[in-house]
Amino acid sequence: MSRFDPRGRRNRALLVGVSEYDHTAPDPQGVSGQLPAVLHNRRTLEDALHRGGVFRAGEIRVLASPAPDDFTSELRRAVRETEGLLLLYFAGHAVVTDTSTHKLHLQMRTARVVAGEELPGAVSFAGVLGELCAPESRAEKVLVVLDCCYAGNAAAIWHRFEAPPESKEKILLLMSVQPNRCILGGDADVATPFTRELVHVLEAGGQVWLSTLYPALKQRMADAGYEAEDNDRQKPQALAPPWNPDADVLLAASPVAPPPPPPPPPPRPGRTHPSRLRKRLRAAADRLGRTALTLLLALVATGAGGYGLFVLVGEPGPCPPSLELRVLTDPDLEPALRAAADAYVASAANTTGDGCRRSGVTVNSAGAAGVVRALGERTDAWQQPREDDNPQRDIGPQPDVWIPATRADVDRVTGVAAGEDRVFARLEPADEPLAYSPLVLAVPTALGARLEPTGQSLSELVTALEQADAEAELRRPDPEFTDAALLATMGLQGERADARRAEQLVTRAGRPEPSAVRLLCTLPADDAVDDRSAALVPEFLLRSGIGCHPATRAPRVAAYPDDVPGLEPAFVRVRWEDGDRDAEARDDAVDRFRAWLTGEGGLAVLGEHGFRSATGERRLLGTRQVPDGLTASVRPAGPARPADMDRALERYANAHGPGRVLYLLDSSGSMAGRWDGDSGGPGILKQTLPGLGGEDEYGVWAVHGVGGRTHTPLLRFGTHERAGAEQALDGGRWRDAEADPAAALLDALEFMRERGADDERPQLIVYLTDGEDDNRLTGRALQDVLDRAAGAGVPLAMVSLNSSGCDQGRPATRIAEAGRGRCLDAGDDLVPALHDEVARTGTGEE
Amino acid sequence: MRAPRGGRRVRRLTAAALALLSLAALASCTGGDARQQPPGADPPRIVVASGQDVTGKNGVRQQLIDAWNAREGEHGHRARLVELPGSADQQRSQLLGALQSGSAEYDVVNLDVTWIPEFAAAGLIRPLTGAAVKEPADIIPSVDATSFWDGERYAVPFNSDVGLLYYRKDHLRDAGASRTELSGGLTWGELRDLIDAVNDRPKPPHYEDGWTTQLAAYEGRTVNAVEAFASAVPGFELTDDEGRYTADVAQLTAGVTELRERTAPPYMLAEASASREAESLSAFAEGRTTFLRHWPYVYPVLYERFAEDLGVTRLPGKAVLGGQNLAVTSSTSEQRAAKAAELIAFLTDPDSERCLLRAGFAATRTSAYEDPGGSPECRHASAFTASPSASPTGESAELKAPDRLADGVSYSRDVLFPALRGAVQRPRTPQYGAVTRTLITGLDALYGPGRPGDAEVAERLDEALRKLLPD
Numbered sequence A: 001m002s003r004f005d006p007r008g009r010r011n012r013a014l015l016v017g018v019s020e021y022d023h024t025a026p027d028p029q030g031v032s033g034q035l036p037a038v039l040h041n042r043r044t045l046e047d048a049l050h051r052g053g054v055f056r057a058g059e060i061r062v063l064a065s066p067a068p069d070d071f072t073s074e075l076r077r078a079v080r081e082t083e084g085l086l087l088l089y090f091a092g093h094a095v096v097t098d099t100s101t102h103k104l105h106l107q108m109r110t111a112r113v114v115a116g117e118e119l120p121g122a123v124s125f126a127g128v129l130g131e132l133c134a135p136e137s138r139a140e141k142v143l144v145v146l147d148c149c150y151a152g153n154a155a156a157i158w159h160r161f162e163a164p165p166e167s168k169e170k171i172l173l174l175m176s177v178q179p180n181r182c183i184l185g186g187d188a189d190v191a192t193p194f195t196r197e198l199v200h201v202l203e204a205g206g207q208v209w210l211s212t213l214y215p216a217l218k219q220r221m222a223d224a225g226y227e228a229e230d231n232d233r234q235k236p237q238a239l240a241p242p243w244n245p246d247a248d249v250l251l252a253a254s255p256v257a258p259p260p261p262p263p264p265p266p267p268r269p270g271r272t273h274p275s276r277l278r279k280r281l282r283a284a285a286d287r288l289g290r291t292a293l294t295l296l297l298a299l300v301a302t303g304a305g306g307y308g309l310f311v312l313v314g315e316p317g318p319c320p321p322s323l324e325l326r327v328l329t330d331p332d333l334e335p336a337l338r339a340a341a342d343a344y345v346a347s348a349a350n351t352t353g354d355g356c357r358r359s360g361v362t363v364n365s366a367g368a369a370g371v372v373r374a375l376g377e378r379t380d381a382w383q384q385p386r387e388d389d390n391p392q393r394d395i396g397p398q399p400d401v402w403i404p405a406t407r408a409d410v411d412r413v414t415g416v417a418a419g420e421d422r423v424f425a426r427l428e429p430a431d432e433p434l435a436y437s438p439l440v441l442a443v444p445t446a447l448g449a450r451l452e453p454t455g456q457s458l459s460e461l462v463t464a465l466e467q468a469d470a471e472a473e474l475r476r477p478d479p480e481f482t483d484a485a486l487l488a489t490m491g492l493q494g495e496r497a498d499a500r501r502a503e504q505l506v507t508r509a510g511r512p513e514p515s516a517v518r519l520l521c522t523l524p525a526d527d528a529v530d531d532r533s534a535a536l537v538p539e540f541l542l543r544s545g546i547g548c549h550p551a552t553r554a555p556r557v558a559a560y561p562d563d564v565p566g567l568e569p570a571f572v573r574v575r576w577e578d579g580d581r582d583a584e585a586r587d588d589a590v591d592r593f594r595a596w597l598t599g600e601g602g603l604a605v606l607g608e609h610g611f612r613s614a615t616g617e618r619r620l621l622g623t624r625q626v627p628d629g630l631t632a633s634v635r636p637a638g639p640a641r642p643a644d645m646d647r648a649l650e651r652y653a654n655a656h657g658p659g660r661v662l663y664l665l666d667s668s669g670s671m672a673g674r675w676d677g678d679s680g681g682p683g684i685l686k687q688t689l690p691g692l693g694g695e696d697e698y699g700v701w702a703v704h705g706v707g708g709r710t711h712t713p714l715l716r717f718g719t720h721e722r723a724g725a726e727q728a729l730d731g732g733r734w735r736d737a738e739a740d741p742a743a744a745l746l747d748a749l750e751f752m753r754e755r756g757a758d759d760e761r762p763q764l765i766v767y768l769t770d771g772e773d774d775n776r777l778t779g780r781a782l783q784d785v786l787d788r789a790a791g792a793g794v795p796l797a798m799v800s801l802n803s804s805g806c807d808q809g810r811p812a813t814r815i816a817e818a819g820r821g822r823c824l825d826a827g828d829d830l831v832p833a834l835h836d837e838v839a840r841t842g843t844g845e846e
Numbered sequence B: 001m002r003a004p005r006g007g008r009r010v011r012r013l014t015a016a017a018l019a020l021l022s023l024a025a026l027a028s029c030t031g032g033d034a035r036q037q038p039p040g041a042d043p044p045r046i047v048v049a050s051g052q053d054v055t056g057k058n059g060v061r062q063q064l065i066d067a068w069n070a071r072e073g074e075h076g077h078r079a080r081l082v083e084l085p086g087s088a089d090q091q092r093s094q095l096l097g098a099l100q101s102g103s104a105e106y107d108v109v110n111l112d113v114t115w116i117p118e119f120a121a122a123g124l125i126r127p128l129t130g131a132a133v134k135e136p137a138d139i140i141p142s143v144d145a146t147s148f149w150d151g152e153r154y155a156v157p158f159n160s161d162v163g164l165l166y167y168r169k170d171h172l173r174d175a176g177a178s179r180t181e182l183s184g185g186l187t188w189g190e191l192r193d194l195i196d197a198v199n200d201r202p203k204p205p206h207y208e209d210g211w212t213t214q215l216a217a218y219e220g221r222t223v224n225a226v227e228a229f230a231s232a233v234p235g236f237e238l239t240d241d242e243g244r245y246t247a248d249v250a251q252l253t254a255g256v257t258e259l260r261e262r263t264a265p266p267y268m269l270a271e272a273s274a275s276r277e278a279e280s281l282s283a284f285a286e287g288r289t290t291f292l293r294h295w296p297y298v299y300p301v302l303y304e305r306f307a308e309d310l311g312v313t314r315l316p317g318k319a320v321l322g323g324q325n326l327a328v329t330s331s332t333s334e335q336r337a338a339k340a341a342e343l344i345a346f347l348t349d350p351d352s353e354r355c356l357l358r359a360g361f362a363a364t365r366t367s368a369y370e371d372p373g374g375s376p377e378c379r380h381a382s383a384f385t386a387s388p389s390a391s392p393t394g395e396s397a398e399l400k401a402p403d404r405l406a407d408g409v410s411y412s413r414d415v416l417f418p419a420l421r422g423a424v425q426r427p428r429t430p431q432y433g434a435v436t437r438t439l440i441t442g443l444d445a446l447y448g449p450g451r452p453g454d455a456e457v458a459e460r461l462d463e464a465l466r467k468l469l470p471d
Helices: A036-052 A068-081 A125-132 A153-160 A193-202 A210-224 A274-305 A334-345 A368-377 A379-383 A408-417 A458-468 A483-493 A499-504 A516-525 A527-532 A540-544 A583-598 A600-608 A642-655 A669-674 A681-686 A722-730 A741-755 A779-792 A811-818 A830-841 B006-028 B060-072 B088-101 B113-121 B141-147 B169-174 B188-200 B219-232 B249-262 B270-274 B277-285 B296-309 B334-347 B350-358 B366-370 B411-421 B432-442 B454-468
Strands: A012-017 A060-064 A085-091 A094-097 A103-107 A122-124 A141-147 A171-175 A206-209 A237-240 A248-254 A323-329 A359-365 A401-403 A425-429 A439-444 A473-475 A533-538 A556-559 A572-576 A660-666 A697-703 A711-718 A763-769 A796-800 A823-825 B045-051 B078-084 B108-112 B156-162 B164-168 B209-212 B289-294 B310-314 B321-328
Touching: A012 A036, A012 A068, A036 A060, A036 A085, A036 A193, A036 A248, A060 A068, A068 A085, A068 A122, A068 A125, A085 A125, A103 A125, A103 A153, A122 A125, A125 A141, A125 A153, A141 A193, A141 A248, A153 A171, A153 A237, A171 A210, A193 A210, A206 A210, A210 A248, A323 A334, A323 A583, A323 B088, A334 A359, A334 A540, A334 A583, A334 A600, A359 A583, A359 B088, A368 A379, A368 A408, A368 A483, A379 A425, A401 A583, A408 A425, A408 A642, A439 A458, A439 A483, A439 A527, A439 A540, A458 A483, A483 A499, A483 A533, A483 A642, A499 A642, A516 A527, A516 A533, A516 A540, A527 A533, A533 A540, A583 A600, A583 B088, A660 A681, A660 A711, A660 A741, A660 A830, A681 A722, A681 A763, A681 A830, A697 A722, A697 A741, A711 A722, A711 A741, A741 A763, A741 A779, A763 A811, A763 A830, A779 A811, A796 A811, A796 A830, A811 A823, A823 A830, B045 B088, B045 B321, B045 B334, B060 B078, B060 B334, B060 B350, B078 B088, B088 B108, B088 B113, B108 B113, B108 B334, B113 B141, B113 B321, B113 B432, B141 B156, B141 B321, B141 B411, B156 B296, B156 B334, B156 B411, B164 B169, B164 B296, B164 B411, B169 B188, B169 B296, B188 B209, B188 B289, B209 B270, B209 B277, B219 B249, B219 B432, B249 B454, B270 B277, B277 B289, B277 B296, B296 B310, B310 B411, B321 B334, B350 B366, B366 B411, B432 B454
Parallel strands: A012 A060, A012 A085, A085 A141, A141 A171, A323 A359, A323 A401, A473 A533, A660 A697, A660 A763, A763 A796, A796 A823, B045 B078, B045 B108, B209 B289
Antiparallel strands: A094 A103, A103 A122, A171 A237, A206 A248, A401 A572, A425 A572, A439 A533, A439 A556, A697 A711, B108 B321, B156 B321, B164 B289, B164 B310
16 A cells, blocks of 8 residues: 555545434433534534645535435445545444444434344444445545444454455544444534544644544544543544555645654564564653553554554654565667666655655566566466576566567467466556657668668668668667567568578678667677668667767668567566565556656656657657658557567577587586586586577587597587486586697587588587686687687687686687687676577577 | 476475474474474475576585585475576565565575665564574674664675775886785875886886776775775764764765875776776786775686786775675564574584685685684585695686785785774665665766866765755
């Protein structure tokens, strides 16, 4: 539950005061007497609420001494009409029946007291709860205020009341007296004590929140020493969810006095540790005396069920730790969404009245295809990682919010999940996309002049590009990683029967870049390449810039293919099974973030990053001037279809065929301390095996020995079941020997050359070492490896367990460069990066 | 087809069954955890969440956990390490989000020292009793102080970390410097004199400036700032034990001045203002500076590169503590919490700390440093029991950086240990994330265009911090 400010919403206050009864003593069936004080209750409370400003004119309805039917019909109407806060106030006679369950009945004007089950003229409180929890209720919060005998019994009835938690938990209770106590009718000339003090606190001026009202009300009543029956003090009660310090509702906000100090976070029953609690109890006792202590103990006792008495320690404290929202997105969208999240976290929308941050937002990205698979079929492991399958490590935090580049991803997940026994994450996508950005062919300006910017298919544009300059190259990031690249791939494949032909259009040197930003940042490394490369990227990058090489980058213009769907980032709430410990607060935090993101603040940031409006003319957000090279108005292609995306991805993967991977595992003596566990040599290699499927061929060489034989086979080269491959790695041992990396690498290059002679299947050599034997990778030996690697056409991934193994000029760095592979060392996020390298070569697990 | 999710169900049933059985055990005053297992059930698990570690620590954490499991035996509890992403931001995000919402279950979490107040104040981790820590008096006091919040122990230090100063003896020698062996420590004034000496002579190949560090707009900048502030103002603390703001403009001004002087030309490599750990390490490794402020884990790597030309010593002035502490989550059951506490006691006991030290971590206990290279040593993790000369090839499990420096000085005992003992903490507050962001942004002015005066920077910092932290 969150701190709720109902102002501006459709609120209702239903004030029911029964001052006059048809049947009173000495009538044997009558109630004990009339209640003239309640007349004042109705009037003074109505005035106070008017002045409070939370309820507008026409939103407060007063029912003077109604019969039960009138009461019920007005209550139903209020329930139907309220969208914000519904305040139900009752003052009058009340009785309890059933000595065990103490059912509470509110007595209306026609009440009579008769023996038996039925109580004519009364409304049961359980019945009132039933009305408040009706399915048609759209109220965000309901506050029930009871000023009557036995009002405190309402809390227990609420606890036992069965209703969906979302409707039940929005109900807060404020009660005039502790359970099983009757109170006196009061003085005829003034309101009853409870309502009198309630009105007083409401009229104190400034913002009056329930959390500040309640302790103030208690204090005033304690100071005045009002008595209930049996000479007991009359102690008001409240029931509200205390687990969240933000749980609160604004009841009045008159512009009179400065706002009262912020409420302290209530302790969290059941999760507050005894010693801390004792300390708080002592502190509270000092300030509020024994009364508070008793109440706090009552809180401890009743808190286990999740709801307890609302507590009140009166001193303003530091900001409570904020709720953490985990946001996962597409690699292309990460910079824009991170900027948006930073702006949101510091915005007023994320700040409480006390200047505290409501939530923190951390944005991460991961490969889009991997995320779709993980949300579809790996939610089990994502929630409970296994040794061989740990999306928490390989993909990242379990998202509360997922923002894929297109809504179609949600349907792709749902499609995959349909084949699962159980899924542990449920997706709730918002209806509208956040923004829009078309996929464009970003062409160096000199070439762009010869292309039609709009009205052509991607195939036509690519043909035109070739005709414009035979040297022109087409580049695209990795379709496994970003949706933009996958959508572009769909366009390239078009109606072609053979996806390999489509892939041949794309220049591919080594691995494709994992995002469009990286692609555009890499191109300028070679001016000639930059000048002749057209890139398939989302349009927004041409406006937002990419933060690298701003001066030397070749300027580009956009050509808009009319058959490729654009990016339409979708906001998706992800609910994890059992992840409902703070459900309402988390929902509220997500809702606030979404509201901000789709509102002025969010659109401004997205506009700065070059996005267009999600609807209508798809105008560029936040600018009237269309930057050079872009087109003002773009007619969007049809939406991305999930099945098309899956098919394009599959065809893309197939076009690159099953792969071959040869692992070289340094097994010399120095590896002894880098052998065991997930971060040891065999452990790291094991974690890359999910990137290989049943058709991929692979093997592992244990590299050790100098002069003569450079290695022994640990896993024969061929296709494998993963379990068998893992077993082989588990069986690997380091040797008490040195190794000759140069000779082993030369052997490996020759081995792969022989295998790849007759086809174009992707290949990869992975060499994992601690670098201890680098002294053999110098001079002539190193040069031989570099020469052979450069001409072999097999990428070489060099993995160093030493954190400077891939520094400039190191042997591993040079070999990886020569072999157009990657150099990864312990300073990198090594395992996921290596897994990606292997997965790029292999077809992946089924 | 996928297997039904038996593990989860079994685990919960087991926990429930154990809870019931433990009540019975209380009544009859007999019985222990292990024997109460329903026959055929999986052993109850203790899930330990920790950031991925491939920084060359040889899987020592996993080995320690394996050792505990072995001790528990077949029917005992089984601890399982769940690795989180390597990035600290992502680790924090997942741990907070999961513990707040319940989206994943962890019993033990390995937290960066700066996160303890936040997790404790949010009620996500629980206070620990003596059962979770063996010989607390053995833990280095400055390190153990990171475990407490609001007067209670919420965690036990697992591995520590502290800023050190690496240097090139060959640069100093070639410059004819008065001292080339600095393991006894030095002041910032002496450091500047040494840099002047190198700058005054024909410069070494690739050399550009005197020292480098981490000042990019991330946590490294906060670390360097706190080191400067704490050096400039004796007893400086931004917050007190309860997270209240305790600094003032005068102190902050002195701190900003110190930071500016340290990082000014011709002493600091200009690109350090955009460097993180990796970039600063590369710059030093490429010979572009004579000095480097960095963490202990780079010692073996740099030694491998420079061998006898490398020196290491305490940072002049104050150094900042890093490291991680183990804590028990509030969401776990009482029974598992008790077992989790036992696990933490084992993982952080004197033997484990000796293993961690041998693996290249900064150990948290005094006893680990008392007899460097001596025995008995590290029984919990087998790969670290062998002595360096056990292998005929001269290669061993340990990373190869000598503990013995010149003149009988021990790296661990005489450099690392005193550095840890004298180290200062970053601000302790549940709002740490916002505080560090404020410092990073506030100090941008020193490294961007404009260059306002120190007092102006300090005033703005003071104002922003006051807004954030209670007085």
